[in-house]
Amino acid sequence: MWQYFFRRINLFLATSILLLLVLYIATGLFPVDKSFALSGIATPSTEQQLQINQTYQLQQSAFKQFIAYIQQRLSGDFGVSINSQQAVAGELTRVLPASLELAFVAGLIAIAFGVPLGVFAALTQNVFLQRLILAITLTGYSVPVFWLGLSLLLWFGVNLNWLPTSGQINLLYDIDSVTGVMLIDTLLSAKPYSFAAFQDAVLHLILPAVTLAVLPFTIVTRITRQALTNVMEQSYIRAAEARGLGTSKILFRHGLPNALVPVLKSIGLMLGTFASYGIVVEVIFSWPGVGNWLISGIYQRDYTVIQAGILSVSLLIISLSIFIEMLHTAINPVSRKELYASK
Amino acid sequence: MLSSGCSEPQLPSGLVYCSEGNPESFNPQQVTSGTTIDATSHQLYNRLIDYDPETKQFAPQLATQWSISEDGLSYKFELRQHVTFHNSHLFTPTRFFNADDVLFSFNRIIDPNNAYHHVGRNGYPYFQSINFSQLISSIEKVNEFEVIFHLNHKDASFMFNLATDFAVILSKEYADNLLLAGTPEDIDYFAIGTGPFKLHQYVKNDHIRYHRHTSYWGPKVDTQQLVFDITPNSTSRFTKLITGDCNVSALPRPAELSVITTQPNIRVVKNPGLNVAFWAFNTQKPPFNDLRVRQALAHAINKKKILSVVYNNSAVEASGVLPPASWAYSKHFDNNEYDPQKAKALLKKAHVTDLSIDIWAMPVARTYNPNAIKMAELIQEDLANIGVKANIISYDWSVFTQKLAKTDYDSVLIGWNADNNDPDNFFTPILSCSALASKNNYSRWCNIGFDHILAKAREQTEQFKRQPYFQAAEAMISNQVPIVPIAHAQKVVLKDKSITNLHVRPYGGISFAQTTQTSTKDKQ
Numbered sequence: 001m002w003q004y005f006f007r008r009i010n011l012f013l014a015t016s017i018l019l020l021l022v023l024y025i026a027t028g029l030f031p032v033d034k035s036f037a038l039s040g041i042a043t044p045s046t047e048q049q050l051q052i053n054q055t056y057q058l059q060q061s062a063f064k065q066f067i068a069y070i071q072q073r074l075s076g077d078f079g080v081s082i083n084s085q086q087a088v089a090g091e092l093t094r095v096l097p098a099s100l101e102l103a104f105v106a107g108l109i110a111i112a113f114g115v116p117l118g119v120f121a122a123l124t125q126n127v128f129l130q131r132l133i134l135a136i137t138l139t140g141y142s143v144p145v146f147w148l149g150l151s152l153l154l155w156f157g158v159n160l161n162w163l164p165t166s167g168q169i170n171l172l173y174d175i176d177s178v179t180g181v182m183l184i185d186t187l188l189s190a191k192p193y194s195f196a197a198f199q200d201a202v203l204h205l206i207l208p209a210v211t212l213a214v215l216p217f218t219i220v221t222r223i224t225r226q227a228l229t230n231v232m233e234q235s236y237i238r239a240a241e242a243r244g245l246g247t248s249k250i251l252f253r254h255g256l257p258n259a260l261v262p263v264l265k266s267i268g269l270m271l272g273t274f275a276s277y278g279i280v281v282e283v284i285f286s287w288p289g290v291g292n293w294l295i296s297g298i299y300q301r302d303y304t305v306i307q308a309g310i311l312s313v314s315l316l317i318i319s320l321s322i323f324i325e326m327l328h329t330a331i332n333p334v335s336r337k338e339l340y341a342s343k
Numbered sequence: 344m345l346s347s348g349c350s351e352p353q354l355p356s357g358l359v360y361c362s363e364g365n366p367e368s369f370n371p372q373q374v375t376s377g378t379t380i381d382a383t384s385h386q387l388y389n390r391l392i393d394y395d396p397e398t399k400q401f402a403p404q405l406a407t408q409w410s411i412s413e414d415g416l417s418y419k420f421e422l423r424q425h426v427t428f429h430n431s432h433l434f435t436p437t438r439f440f441n442a443d444d445v446l447f448s449f450n451r452i453i454d455p456n457n458a459y460h461h462v463g464r465n466g467y468p469y470f471q472s473i474n475f476s477q478l479i480s481s482i483e484k485v486n487e488f489e490v491i492f493h494l495n496h497k498d499a500s501f502m503f504n505l506a507t508d509f510a511v512i513l514s515k516e517y518a519d520n521l522l523l524a525g526t527p528e529d530i531d532y533f534a535i536g537t538g539p540f541k542l543h544q545y546v547k548n549d550h551i552r553y554h555r556h557t558s559y560w561g562p563k564v565d566t567q568q569l570v571f572d573i574t575p576n577s578t579s580r581f582t583k584l585i586t587g588d589c590n591v592s593a594l595p596r597p598a599e600l601s602v603i604t605t606q607p608n609i610r611v612v613k614n615p616g617l618n619v620a621f622w623a624f625n626t627q628k629p630p631f632n633d634l635r636v637r638q639a640l641a642h643a644i645n646k647k648k649i650l651s652v653v654y655n656n657s658a659v660e661a662s663g664v665l666p667p668a669s670w671a672y673s674k675h676f677d678n679n680e681y682d683p684q685k686a687k688a689l690l691k692k693a694h695v696t697d698l699s700i701d702i703w704a705m706p707v708a709r710t711y712n713p714n715a716i717k718m719a720e721l722i723q724e725d726l727a728n729i730g731v732k733a734n735i736i737s738y739d740w741s742v743f744t745q746k747l748a749k750t751d752y753d754s755v756l757i758g759w760n761a762d763n764n765d766p767d768n769f770f771t772p773i774l775s776c777s778a779l780a781s782k783n784n785y786s787r788w789c790n791i792g793f794d795h796i797l798a799k800a801r802e803q804t805e806q807f808k809r810q811p812y813f814q815a816a817e818a819m820i821s822n823q824v825p826i827v828p829i830a831h832a833q834k835v836v837l838k839d840k841s842i843t844n845l846h847v848r849p850y851g852g853i854s855f856a857q858t859t860q861t862s863t864k865d866k867q
Contacts, residue, residue, distance in 0.1 A: 043464065083741055084365075084547050091547070157586050164586045166579055171550050171570040171588070172357045174543075193355055200354075286579055288549050296548055296575075299706070300739040 005326060012322045017070075019314050023307055024069050030303050034058065038069070040079040040088065040304035078308040083300045088308045091293065096312065097180025098168060099289030103278055105209040107267075110216035115263070118224025119256065122232065133221065140218040145277045149211040149284040156207060164204045166286035173197040208285040215277055216270060223266045227259035261332045268324035271317050357568030358842070358855060361580040361589040364707055364740055365547055365573055369534035371509050372452060373465045375472075375772075375783060376744070377709065377760050377852065380508045381593070382571055385854035386553055387429075388511035388536035389561075391420055391445065394503065394763055396848055401502055405440065405512055405537065415497040415804070420445075422488040426560045428514045429541035433533050436516060440537055442484040447515035449492075453479055459518055462527045469509040469762070471781035472772040473500070498801045499809065503765035508851045512537060539564045539856035549573055565859045577708055584609060584837055590860070591845060592837045593853075594708045597655035600835070608840050615668045616834035617761035617850040618711040619661055619769065621826040622702075622722070623785035624754045630695050631753065637824040639689035640700075640754075641679035643729045644722050646829055653718045654830060661828035663817040664769045668831075668849055670806060671766035671813040678821045686729045699732040703747065703755040707740045711758035711832050718756055718829070748782050755785050761850035766813045768850075770797050774825065788825035 030037040035044075039052045053059060057068040072078075078088035121133040157165035168182045169175065175185050175197055183205070186198040231237065232255055240250050279291030286292065290309055297305030366379040369387065374380065384390075391406040401409075406420040426440035451459045452467045453476035470476070478498055483491040494501065504510065517535045521527050534542050539561060540553035551571040555564050572589055574580045577596050583589040585606060595603075595611075603609050624631040624640070631637060646660050659667060662677040690698065704719035705712065712718060716737055723733040738746060747755060761768050771778065775794050778784035793816060800812035820826065834847050845858045 086547070094546070153582065158582055161586060164588050165582050166574070166586075167572070167583075167588060170354060171359050171552070171572050172355045172568060174355070174552065174568070196354070286574065286576075293548065296739070301742045 004329065008322050008326050012318060015318050016315060019311070019318070020070055020073065021066065023311060024066055027069075027303070027307060032303065036082075037303045038072075038079060040082045040085075040302075042082065042085065073307075073311060078311075079304040081297075081305050082302045083297075083305070088304050091305070092290070092308055092312060094177065094180060095288060095290050095293045098182070098287060099278065099282065099291060101181045101183060102205070102208055102212060102282070102287055102289060103274070105205055106212035106278075107216060107274075109209055109213035110220050113213075114217045114220030115224050115260070118221040119228060119251070121221065121225040122228035122259075123251075133225070137218040137221045140214045141222075143214070145211065145215065145280050146284060148214060149208075149281055152207050152211055153284065163207050164200075165207060166204075168204055168288060169197060169201045170204075173200060208281050208287050211284070212274075212278055212281045216267070216274060219266055219270055220263055223263050224259060227262045228255055231255050231259045261328065261334075264324060264331075265328050268321050268328065271321050271324075275313055275317055355568065356566075356860075357570060358566045358591065358858060358860065359570045359572050359589045360853075360855065361574045361583050361592040362551075362571045363573075363577075363580070363593050364575055366545075366551070367741065367744075368463065368465070368531045369542060369545075370463070370513070370531040371511050372448075372467055372470070372513075373463050373531060375468050375509075376740075378707075378740075380852035382551055383534065384508035384511060384852045385538065385856065386540045386569065387534050387538045387542055388513075389426075389538055390506060390508075390510050390512065392502065392506050394506040396764060396850075399764070401506060405445075416494045418492040418494070418501065419485075420490050420492075422490065423560060424488055426537050427556075427558045428517065428537055429535050429556055431533060431535060431541065433529065434514075434517045434520060434535055436514065436535075438516060440512070440514075441487045442490045443515045444512055445490050446482050446484055447518060448511065448513045449479070449482055451513070451518075452476070458522055459527060459530065463531050466781065468781040468783050469507070469772060472775065472778035472783045473504060474771075474775075474777040475504070496802075497804075499804045500765050500767045500771075500801050503763040503768070507762040507768075509762065540566075540569050562857065564856055566855060569855055575707060577713075581837070584839065587839070590839045590842050591855075591858075594710065594713065595835055595837050596708065596713050597653075597657050600655070600657070603837065610838050610840050610842075611835060612838055612845055612847050613833050613835040614847045614849050615659075615666070616710055616832055617666055617668055617764070618758060618834070619664050619666060619831055620658075620709075620711040620718075620756070620758035620829045621661070621664070622754060622756050622829060623826045624824070625750070625752055626786050626788040626825050628751070628753065628787075630693070630698065633693050633695070634823065635689045635693040636695055636698075638679065639686040639693070639695075639729070640726070640731070641824050641827045642682045642686035642689065643731070644725045644827065644829075645681050647681070648725075649718055649721050650830055652721060653712070653714050654832060657835075658830040658832040661830050664774075664820060664826075664828050665766055665813065665817065666831035669761075669766050669769070670764075671810050673810075673814060675814065675817060675821075679824060679827065683725075683728050690729065690731075696730075697732075698730075699734070700726075701734050701736050701753040703736045703743070703752050703757075705740065705757060706737045706743060709758060710760055710834050711830070712756065713832070715756045722756075747785070750782070750787060757785055763850060766809070767797060767801060770813070770816050774820070786825035788823070790819070790823065793819050793823075 027037050028034055035052045035058055038056050041048055044052060055072060057064045076089050080086060081088050081091060117133060121130055124130060153165045156163045173193060175189050178185050178188050182201045186194055186201050237250060237254060240254055282289045282291035283295055290313060294309030297309055362381060364378040366382040367374050367376060368379060369383050371380055371384045389404045391404060393402040393404045395402045405423050405426060407423050408421040410419050422442060428436040430436060450457045452470045454460060478494055480493045480495045485491060514535045518530055521529050539556055539559050541556045543552040543554045545551045550573055553569040555567050574583060580592040581595060581599050584592040603611060624637050626632055650656055650658055650660055663675060665672045702719045702722060704715040708714060719735045723735060726733045759773050773783055774788060775797060776789035779787060779789050796812050796816050800809045803809045836847055838845055841861045843859050843861060
């Protein structure tokens with residue numbers, strides 16, 4: 001088992017170094033001076049230039065430069081934003097929590113609605129309902145997220161005027177950023193209107209979170225249904241039935257835990273798509289997260305921001321996928337068995 | 344689920360303005376971009392004098408009275424007393440505004456030996472473009488509340504220039520403190536002024552928050568909190584206005600104005616603007632140094648079509664640089680009418696074949712040009728008709744202006760919003776030789792004869808004597824075609840119906856000092 005974890009960690013390190021290498025080479029290809037693309041300082045003084053050369057080892061061999069690059073980036077030094085001349089790391093810590101908030105809530109919605117619906121679809125004997133659920137999930141899966149986002153924005157925001165359509169909160173609420181997660185910050189705030197601000201933040205979150213949740217929701221529903229249907233046909237379930245256990249006991253003790261293992265795996269596989277959907281949703285709903293920041297960085301040719309955005313999002317995806325895979329192995333006896341057999 | 348069923352959360356009082364972009368700095372002395380002016384001049388600062396477009400008179404701000412000497416070379420200003428500067432986490436003023444602040448604010452611009460002159464990377468583009476440092480010989484402090492500006496030569500535009508949004512008054516005490524602390528550059532970011540609002544917080548790409556300046560010297564300010572919600576996308580600004588996240592929204596697209604009639608809570612505020620959108624050729628770069636090529640390109644474009652597609656016919660076609668709203672305007676014959684055949688003939692005469700040019704188009708909507716990229720596409724089509732290939736180039740706004748400063752472009756679609764009611768403001772800052780140095784002269788055209796005409800116009804003080812000079816300047820532009828004037832647009836903002844006393848002036852930045860809200864919320 002430990003050997004397995006060790007191998008996964010190795011995989012994580014190898015992928016990350018490869019990612020850094022690609023980013024480093026791409027940085028050299030930007031149509032600007034390399035020291036500018038690395039540091040972001042627009043008009044460096046002589047001392048600053050020396051400092052940059054020293055930090056990034058620009059006079060040294062390519063290998064040493066790459067090592068210096070890794071050192072800087074991993075120690076959290078992303079240079080300054082070309083556009084604002086502020087530290088990129090500072091901007092990143094401001095936008096990252098907002099993205100995590102959106103992704104977390106969207107994921108929560110997807111699981112909270114997807115798993116029960118999948119279970120229902122697997123258990124119901126009604127063919128019409130089964131087909132209906134399949135049709136809904138297939139439609140949800142195929143709808144392009146930008147169209148869905150814009151439509152929801154138009155219906156619920158502009159036409160019905162029920163929900164706000166952009167940003168995290170009405171800006172008249174002056175909320176100090178503590179964690180960066182608006183739902184938490186509003187509650188932590190000592191302002192007299194903190195609860196009203198929380199309500200407003202929730203209202204602002206609904207449309208983007210629902211839009212982002214649609215894709216994982218459909219996947220979770222379908223995988224749950226499929227896995228549970230499989231599991232319920234296994235002989236140990238029939239044995240349990242034969243022993244006279246109640247349906248709910250069979251379902252919650254023997255069926256669902258086994259059915260959720262493939263769901264976990266599919267969530268891990270979905271992360272990349274989920275992140276790119278997240279970027280689209282953030283742009284549509286002007287959500288002040290990493291995606292929005294990255295896209296405006298691209299428009300503004302802000303090379304340091306582009307690097308930091310790509311690095312942080314990719315590292316997050318790599319580490320989460322490997323974490324989920326390890327979790328999957330840890331809780332799944334079948335893959336553990338395979339592991340020992342292959343040893 | 345949560346819905347509007349539960350009682351409407353009580354919103355803190357304040358006003359949200361959906362603005363179109365990030366300010367470059369918080370010091371209007373250092374910029375000419377309207378976005379920055381909107382966010383700074385009238386909110387954070389005051390000037391010595393103001394110009395009232397209705398009475399056409401100068402009005403007191405930080406100067407209460409002024410007098411001009413017989414020879415027109417000395418301007419004496421009496422300063423207002425008991426004016427307080429803002430306080431912030433970096434600064435608590437210990438004294439009232441006085442003559443030292445005036446001297447500091449202007450010496451920073453004109454005196455290269457001033458400790459602050461070189462702070463900030465942009466210089467002082469507006470003041471450089473009007474050659475301000477050559478104009479002023481010295482600024483004299485008579486006593487605490489009296490200053491005299493000594494000029495080198497007569498200049499009818501001087502008072503107008505003091506009334507522009509750029510000529511703001513900074514705090515000398517704050518500057519001295521920052522210099523001691525070793526962080527002089529903070530003066531332009533953590534701004535301190537005497538204006539109706541003080542800067543509370545700026546989050547790039549997101550918002551700027553202002554609080555009311557409680558001891559403001561001027562008329563009482565109703566708005567306790569002012570927020571600029573930075574929303575570059577025009578459709579997003581519009582939806583935010585509909586959903587109530589904004590109370591006022593900048594720069595609607597002309598196409599959106601037709602949708603507004605379906606929204607009962609939204610009002611349009613408009614005013615014929617003092618502005619001009621133009622297409623500038625880089626006259627220092629071949630083949631644009633050839634007059635015939637410039638004329639050919641000017642003849643090739645169909646302004647009528649641009650007016651209908653880009654402006655939805657809400658703008659006036661430009662025959663010259665001055666808009667009809669300017670007092671020096673007179674309708675005159677434009678030499679560069681739409682005539683593709685003539686354009687082809689001119690190109691042939693200039694022996695130019697297979698011409699391929701770049702058109703730089705602004706990525707953001709400006710008052711004078713709501714959609715430069717669309718305009719560039721139309722021009723591209725027109726140019727294809729005369730056998731010229733055009734590439735459209737666009738970057739995000741801040742990158743765009745930085746790259747333009749490198750001056751290796753072919754041509755650019757840009758424009759000018761007047762800063763004051765002086766016609767000179769349409770010529771000197773954008774077409775004179777001194778404007779070339781300040782990089783505001785996008786055509787990079789420097790003509791001694793043209794500068795001479797403008798100098799003559801400045802020497803006169805009577806409008807009727809100045810007007811012929813401005814018309815001569817117009818004729819010269821029409822003959823030399825450094826730029827092709829395209830349109831004069833209306834200045835439009837959208838507002839929620841609860842907002843009153845929001846005026847759009849024909850020139851300069853927006854002001855929220857007098858704006859009031861009737862009721863906080865009447866949704867549902």
